[in-house]
Amino acid sequence: MDFQVFKSAAAEEAAKLNIEEYELYCQLEDSVSASAFKREINGFSDSGEGGACLRCLVEGRMGYASTQRFTEDSARALVRRARDNAAVLETAEPEFLVGAGGEYQAVRTENTPLPGAEALRRTALRGQEALYSQEGVVDGSETEVFGSHIAIAISNSKGLDLQYENSVSGAVLSAVVSDGREEGEKASEYKITLGEPEGLDLLAAAEETAGRARETLGAGTAPTGVIPVLFSADAMSQLLATFSPVFSAENVQKGLSLLKDREGTEIAAPIVTLIDDPFYEKAP
Known part of the structure; x- marks a missing residue:
């Protein structure tokens, strides 16, 4: 449902109930991911979630309510539940809403499409090959490729009305390394690298995370004392x-x-x- 329609329904209900101060916050997020283990895809996810929260001041008490349904009826019910919740509060801590500012600094955002299933699969497998090409890397090393898009909107009765959208994608490479002995020591590290999945330098990320894991092999206990760190x-x-x-x-x-x-x-x-x-x- 369009946020403006949802917001209008909430505003109409607030006016009907004589609620002069209220604030509506909405957040929606879509995400996709694929994971690989032992050079095979072992997981895929495609999900969407979100919700809306409304708070309102009633006789000095701030009532809250939330919903995951974006319909006009749920917007109206949201206002009524927030009002009812304010009425049953036993304490009245000072609460206030912030109005609109004069101007807001621009925020750098990336509104790019979520990566497709094939791009996720190829990148996850490419990450596995990059990991296994590193010295000492053994089974247990994993790769996850992800993408998410988030949309946030906030508005209130004091004139605040802002919206924000941003996308982020990347990969997580988790390396497990061994010291080479049959029952020897193992260590693990991970690296998060951001960017469009098929443009990621996974070899460099694998070199870094495997190298950091190898550095911890053979570590011992430092002697007690006051020493620079x-x-x-x-x-x-x-x-x-x-x-x-x-x-x-x-x-x-x-x-x-x-x-x-x-x-x-x-x-x-x-x-x-x-x-x-x-x-x-x-x-x-």
């Missing part, structure tokens, strides 16, 4: 991902972050700077 970019990003919840403004406001009351203060070494940039060119 050099983190790879991947290791550092994993550490940051683990700690990322402490940087959430919502967690800080709710007292769930160690950074509560630390705004404006230095929390790391002077050489460390973190920037949250949704417009970063290399972010997919």
